[in-house]
Amino acid sequence: MEVVVVGGHGKIALKLLALLAERGDRARGVIRDPAQAPDLEAVGTEAVVCDIEREELTDAVKGVDAVVFAAGAGPGSGTERKRTVDYGGAVKLIEAAKANAVARYVMVSSIGAHDPDSASGTFRAYLQAKADADRELADSGLDYTIVRPGMLSDDAGTGLVDLSTELGRRSAVPREDVAAVLAEALLVPGTVGKTFECFGGEIPVAEAVRSL
Numbered sequence: 001m002e003v004v005v006v007g008g009h010g011k012i013a014l015k016l017l018a019l020l021a022e023r024g025d026r027a028r029g030v031i032r033d034p035a036q037a038p039d040l041e042a043v044g045t046e047a048v049v050c051d052i053e054r055e056e057l058t059d060a061v062k063g064v065d066a067v068v069f070a071a072g073a074g075p076g077s078g079t080e081r082k083r084t085v086d087y088g089g090a091v092k093l094i095e096a097a098k099a100n101a102v103a104r105y106v107m108v109s110s111i112g113a114h115d116p117d118s119a120s121g122t123f124r125a126y127l128q129a130k131a132d133a134d135r136e137l138a139d140s141g142l143d144y145t146i147v148r149p150g151m152l153s154d155d156a157g158t159g160l161v162d163l164s165t166e167l168g169r170r171s172a173v174p175r176e177d178v179a180a181v182l183a184e185a186l187l188v189p190g191t192v193g194k195t196f197e198c199f200g201g202e203i204p205v206a207e208a209v210r211s212l
């Protein structure tokens with residue numbers, strides 16, 4: 001499978017790219033800083049340079065089987081960049097996928113995106129950006145899967161998760177396990193059309209993804 005991961009130098013994205021390369025998929029990551037390219041090459045993937053706030057993604061996704069949106073403006077950013085990255089970048093990827101007839105799109109969203117009004121300030125803007133991007137994807141006609149991880153940690157992955165289409169719970173999950181869930185979801189047609197939350201848990205990733 002040929003996959004493009006947008007936000008390719010992100011913490012989840014790098015782990016996902018490594019997993020894809022390990023299982024023999026051809027993966028490339030979209031980055032905005034060319035100096036990050038060696039880190040993508042070190043895990044057996046290629047880098048494509050594109051600043052998603054300033055450029056289109058059309059060329060970056062040419063000829064691929066699936067796209068993953070794993071970019072984010074990050075914790076230090078303000079309301080404006082939540083719109084330009086978390087929302088605008090995700091929508092650009094929808095448009096690019098459609099323009100290239102790439103049907104499969106996996107989104108890294110967030111818990112809380114089902115109810116942005118429960119938050120305030122910049123965090124509300126973040127959840128609204130995620131919610132709006134998720135809605136556009138669900139309405140896009142693409143074969144989508146929306147993954148909403150809980151609070152991310154850099155703890156080592158356990159390979160054990162708790163996935164649920166029932167939204168509104170709160171818990172944590174290692175980024176490594178989120179990456180494993182994303183990699184598995186790309187293989188499982190039963191995840192198409194699903195939105196689910198992702199936490200650390202007790203069920204092996206492959207089993208959890210297949211039972212959604």
Ligand SMILES: NC(=O)c1ccc[n+]([C@@H]2O[C@H](COP(=O)([O-])OP(=O)(O)OC[C@H]3O[C@@H](n4cnc5c(N)ncnc54)[C@H](OP(=O)(O)O)[C@@H]3O)[C@@H](O)[C@H]2O)c1
Binds near residue numbers: 009111151
């Ligand atoms: N923190 C949490 O607890 C939590 C919980 C649920 C979901 N999430 C979401 O999960 C996703 C992945 O998380 P993560 O920790 O792996 O993210 P991360 O390490 O912050 O990575 C985000 C990536 O997006 C890239 N990016 C930002 N602006 C860009 C632009 N204009 N053009 C191209 N790339 C751009 C960044 O590149 P640069 O290095 O160039 O900035 C970075 O590599 C994020 O959307 C995050 O919001 C987070």
